[in-house]
Amino acid sequence: MVDQAQKRLKEEFQTKEKAGRIRQQNEAIILEAAEIEFAQHGFKGTSLNAIAERAGLPKSNILYYFQSKIGLYGAVLSDILGMWNQAFNTTTADEDPAATIYAYIRSKIRYSRSHPLASKIFAIEVIQGAPHLKKYLAQEMHHWALGRTNVIQAWIDAGKMDPIDPLHLLFMIWGSTQHYADFATQIEWALDSEGLTEADFEQAERTLTHVILKGVGLTVPGEA
Secondary structure (H helix, E strand, C coil): CCCHHHHHHHHHHHHHHHHHHHHHHHHHHHHHHHHHHHHHHHHHHCCCHHHHHHHHCCCCHHHHHHCCHHHHHHHHHHHHHHHCCCCCCCCCCCCHHHHHHHHHHCCCCCCCCCHHHHHHHHHHHHCCCCCCCHHHHHHHHHHHHHCCCCCHHHHCCCCCCCCHHHHHHHHHHHHHHHHHHHHHHHHHHCCCCCCHHHHHHHHHHHHHHHHHHHHHHCCCCCCC
């Protein structure tokens, strides 16, 4: 009797585990398809039918996971913010400012290369005044920025870096790193290139980390 109960519990666990994996896979497929459609057509010009067709899944699956187009759009933008911010999310004042800011700049440059469409979607939404998601994104962004500026200010107060405005340091990092996705065409024109290469992004990473870290009185990790 005990063996049967254990077997039943094991089967139930395996079923739930499999369902969880399927859900994660489907959500990832839908988000990727939505990213492409929103980048190409904007929020208004994108339909759930087009996303479903690109994802190769029924429209009902999208509604099951995300409830509506605005829900899916919000998930795409939240995914973008999470991706950008994860390198700086859990940092505390006890950590090394040079290593932390260096890692943050590197990660955002690399995401500009690997997820250029995501950056463009976010830029378009914000440039338009975030008409669809201001009430969802504004508070999330404010709380995140407040937490990060408190950490930076603690480093400044401890004499670990030059006294600068923490928020404007964040703005500088955002603008310079996201530029390589949002204005890639402009950069390609300046380089007389048909596309940015890995070497271009590596050079951008070296330059930005050097200029920004040196500008706040820090030494670039690995440099003498």
